[in-house]
Amino acid sequence: AQTVTQSQPEMSVQEAETVTLSCTYDTSESDYYLFWYKQPPSRQMILVIRQEAYKQQNATENRFSVNFQKAAKSFSLKISDSQLGDAAMYFCAYHPGGKLIFGQGTELSVKP
Amino acid sequence: GAGVSQTPSNKVTEKGKYVELRCDPISGHTALYWYRQSLGQGPEFLIYFQGTGAADDSGLPNDRFFAVRPEGSVSTLKIQRTERGDSAVYLCASSSGYQETQYFGPGTRLLVL
Numbered sequence: 001a002q003t004v005t006q007s008q009p010e011m012s013v014q015e016a017e018t019v020t021l022s023c024t025y026d027t028s029e030s031d032y033y034l035f036w037y038k039q040p041p042s043r044q045m046i047l048v049i050r051q052e053a054y055k056q057q058n059a060t061e062n063r064f065s066v067n068f069q070k071a072a073k074s075f076s077l078k079i080s081d082s083q084l085g086d087a088a089m090y091f092c093a094y095h096p097g098g099k100l101i102f103g104q105g106t107e108l109s110v111k112p
Numbered sequence: 113g114a115g116v117s118q119t120p121s122n123k124v125t126e127k128g129k130y131v132e133l134r135c136d137p138i139s140g141h142t143a144l145y146w147y148r149q150s151l152g153q154g155p156e157f158l159i160y161f162q163g164t165g166a167a168d169d170s171g172l173p174n175d176r177f178f179a180v181r182p183e184g185s186v187s188t189l190k191i192q193r194t195e196r197g198d199s200a201v202y203l204c205a206s207s208s209g210y211q212e213t214q215y216f217g218p219g220t221r222l223l224v225l
């Protein structure tokens with residue numbers, strides 16, 4: 001079965017510091033996509049970053065970057081220069097095509 | 113439209129009643145998805161449409177749940193004989209294709225009393 005595991009239910013970071021959120025997944029597929037979504041209290045799921053499994057280069061979007069280790073089936077999210085607006089639930093998602101399979105989420109708090 | 117829209121934002125109903133939740137996808141997106149998110153959990157897949165047809169309905173929990181997309185745009189998720197366990201946020205997403213990025217609506221919070 002394809003599963004996604006986020007082992008950190010809660011994380012905290014000081015404003016302007018860096019934090020890394022962990023995600024592992026299980027699949028026998030070789031072609032797939034991975035995503036990080038952010039869900040603030042408004043409950044709207046917002047795309048943070050996308051990674052294609054066939055690409056060795058790690059995706060980057062401004063302050064957000066990933067560490068994608070395909071052999072280890074690991075997909076962590078690094079947030080640099082954390083801002084108060086980064087506080088939210090973060091979900092890792094595996095996408096073989098069609099449906100997304102989500103992890104349980106990590107709640108990130110940002111301290112001023 | 114500019115983004116995925118869902119109506120209503122909130123719905124309160126009584127056990128045993130019928131409810132309909134609506135999703136209006138991003139204009140031109142051929143794929144539409146429904147997910148259910150229980151409190152403190154990640155979203156769980158319900159059903160996926162490609163055009164007018166349901167390409168994957170493996171996530172529908174039982175035959176009380178049904179969804180349609182008759183013209184390949186707006187979709188309606190229908191829940192019959194609602195139960196308290198159906199209380200959750202129902203999220204809709206759309207994408208331009210099978211492996212493309214999914215963009216989410218704001219969700220409908222359903223409360224069954």
